[in-house]
Amino acid sequence: MQVTSPVRAPLVLKKEENGQKRATTYHDITEDICRQVEAPPTNPRWLLAMLLSLAALGWGGYTLYRTWWFGLGEWGLNKTIGWAWDITNFVWWVGIGHAGTLISAILLLFRQKWRTSINRAAEAMTIFAVLCAGSFILMHMGRAWMAYWALPLPNTYGSLWVNFNSPLVWDVFAISTYLTVSVVFWYIGLIPDLATIRERAIARGDKIRAFVYGILSFGWDGSAKTWARYEEVALILAGLSTPLVLSVHTIVSMDFATSLIPGWHTTIFPPYFVAGAIFSGFAMVLTLMLITRHVFKLQAYITLEHIESMNKVIVLTGSIVGIAYLTEFFIAWYSGVEYESYAFINRAFGPYWWAYAAMMSCNVLSPQFFWFRSLRRNIYVTFILSIVVNIGMWFERFVIIVTSLHRDYLPSSWAMFYPTWVDLGDYIFTFGLFFTLFFLFAKFLPVINMAEVKAVLKSTSQTTLEKVQARSAESVASDTHQGDDK
Amino acid sequence: MAETKKYIVGVFDDEDVLLPAVKKIRAEGVQIHDVYTPYPVHHLDTYLGYKRTRLGKAAFLFGATGTTLAITMISYMLGFDWPMDIGGKDFLPAPNFVPVTFESTVLISALGMVGTFLVSRGLGPGKKATMFDPRSTDDKHVMAINLDKNTKHSKEDIVAILKQNGVTEEPKEVDL
Numbered sequence: 001m002q003v004t005s006p007v008r009a010p011l012v013l014k015k016e017e018n019g020q021k022r023a024t025t026y027h028d029i030t031e032d033i034c035r036q037v038e039a040p041p042t043n044p045r046w047l048l049a050m051l052l053s054l055a056a057l058g059w060g061g062y063t064l065y066r067t068w069w070f071g072l073g074e075w076g077l078n079k080t081i082g083w084a085w086d087i088t089n090f091v092w093w094v095g096i097g098h099a100g101t102l103i104s105a106i107l108l109l110f111r112q113k114w115r116t117s118i119n120r121a122a123e124a125m126t127i128f129a130v131l132c133a134g135s136f137i138l139m140h141m142g143r144a145w146m147a148y149w150a151l152p153l154p155n156t157y158g159s160l161w162v163n164f165n166s167p168l169v170w171d172v173f174a175i176s177t178y179l180t181v182s183v184v185f186w187y188i189g190l191i192p193d194l195a196t197i198r199e200r201a202i203a204r205g206d207k208i209r210a211f212v213y214g215i216l217s218f219g220w221d222g223s224a225k226t227w228a229r230y231e232e233v234a235l236i237l238a239g240l241s242t243p244l245v246l247s248v249h250t251i252v253s254m255d256f257a258t259s260l261i262p263g264w265h266t267t268i269f270p271p272y273f274v275a276g277a278i279f280s281g282f283a284m285v286l287t288l289m290l291i292t293r294h295v296f297k298l299q300a301y302i303t304l305e306h307i308e309s310m311n312k313v314i315v316l317t318g319s320i321v322g323i324a325y326l327t328e329f330f331i332a333w334y335s336g337v338e339y340e341s342y343a344f345i346n347r348a349f350g351p352y353w354w355a356y357a358a359m360m361s362c363n364v365l366s367p368q369f370f371w372f373r374s375l376r377r378n379i380y381v382t383f384i385l386s387i388v389v390n391i392g393m394w395f396e397r398f399v400i401i402v403t404s405l406h407r408d409y410l411p412s413s414w415a416m417f418y419p420t421w422v423d424l425g426d427y428i429f430t431f432g433l434f435f436t437l438f439f440l441f442a443k444f445l446p447v448i449n450m451a452e453v454k455a456v457l458k459s460t461s462q463t464t465l466e467k468v469q470a471r472s473a474e475s476v477a478s479d480t481h482q483g484d485d486k
Numbered sequence: 487m488a489e490t491k492k493y494i495v496g497v498f499d500d501e502d503v504l505l506p507a508v509k510k511i512r513a514e515g516v517q518i519h520d521v522y523t524p525y526p527v528h529h530l531d532t533y534l535g536y537k538r539t540r541l542g543k544a545a546f547l548f549g550a551t552g553t554t555l556a557i558t559m560i561s562y563m564l565g566f567d568w569p570m571d572i573g574g575k576d577f578l579p580a581p582n583f584v585p586v587t588f589e590s591t592v593l594i595s596a597l598g599m600v601g602t603f604l605v606s607r608g609l610g611p612g613k614k615a616t617m618f619d620p621r622s623t624d625d626k627h628v629m630a631i632n633l634d635k636n637t638k639h640s641k642e643d644i645v646a647i648l649k650q651n652g653v654t655e656e657p658k659e660v661d662l
Contacts, residue, residue, distance in 0.1 A: 030625065203620055251585055
């Protein structure tokens, strides 16, 4: 006898029409997801959101100009603290960029069907977050036009190459590979859906869309052979991306861990950074998906089950991060190295105690609420906590970077870091960049992977679940009846 | 100008009807040109008799190329062309080269495999799609049968076979 385990909770809910509920069809999925792509870009709320993002981008553009024209003296850095706001934001953005590929790669390998309706937007977010992270790298170089010096090219004055022993060079390779592979993965997933939009545009006689999406959809026809190859490509890309996504934040953590600064020189950094990255990435996905779900009315596709699953990842990774904080503290004492011990005592009780307290309460305490099912399934609680988590994760990086640097071995060079308005403006610039790209994506590309949701519709819809439950109730009834006969 | 080919096109609503239909239609000796579906239907390729793809091997070969390239590049630059004495350490400390070698393996493997996939399936920016029925990108499974390649059966026979196997609409003839 073959036993098929029934789906535990539906991933596609029934469609509500004129107050009546009916089974969601494949065509409903196409209609619901294509609606916002096909509407003219005149929605006042969308225009307002775009305007705000562009304003942030424009204001940030001005501070960026000051950063590059007048130099890094515009920032709050000093001779003790050479990394602060810039690298905090870089690490924060890279961390946020970890959820997308994790969802599309690791969850694909684990055959988690709930990834299908969130992977597209999460991957897009990954790409935009990595671009923001990259822009901080360019900013902190001071002379962004010299950025190519980080590539293995012969130096103008001879064959002096980059130093491959340096984690900063590893970072160049890690971030650029991650960005490229994420873009490829995301785009390959988009092609079938772009073909759907193309065919709909042709049918409606919308020549501009038919032309643009015709070019973008690469001549996709959905043939069985292409789909078979496509699935293989997705699987292998997932296999390649899984170690890649883990390697990226590992290498970012090595920027610190391979140095000799007390508070940075720690072997726990790679796993701790990776867990933190997934933690903050999922929080950002939740923040944005809850808004997208509400604005585009996608409640049937991004269900409470999806939100709950993401919250489970948050409580897990948040707890890993919490244990890492405690382990770090313990090892600082147990190592017997006085500089290391001092760095940690100074973190918790020194002049930056408030940043440490913010980090601890936002990252360690706040996700613990998600042990309760009712809170995991509460949209408002989830939304607030998802923002709290990202505030906490920003403070984590600030604590690691600034508190480790601000007190040197020589008390005469002790200093404090105060951000300037240009520092703030550069951060605003990346927010502008991120949201401008996200809003453009949400308007012109399908935010949910239609083909993948269609592929799991039959096995995971509410209608299927009800059928399976009815059937098992019947078989239980008949089994009981047979038992009576005996 | 290429000759136009005549196809009979059958439309299916349900993948669970489509899969046995493919099996039976092929058992009748009808050669199926291809089936176009809005989402990946598992096992459809095996039912259609397609061989397993060798893209995995391609990915491995591209990956191996990436590994080799990275090791060669780093060893040449730091070991031979311009050896740098960094604190008296080894000129070629292998563990330090792992991250860059790994990243370049992944990068070249991913790009190479995706490139191979696109080229082998004739996909690329601006390519024209062969659509027998536009609904195959929405909610229908569309089966195309090339009449020129099925000389054993008459057109009427093929239509009858399709109807016996669960098409939801009258099969139509399409010239491409």
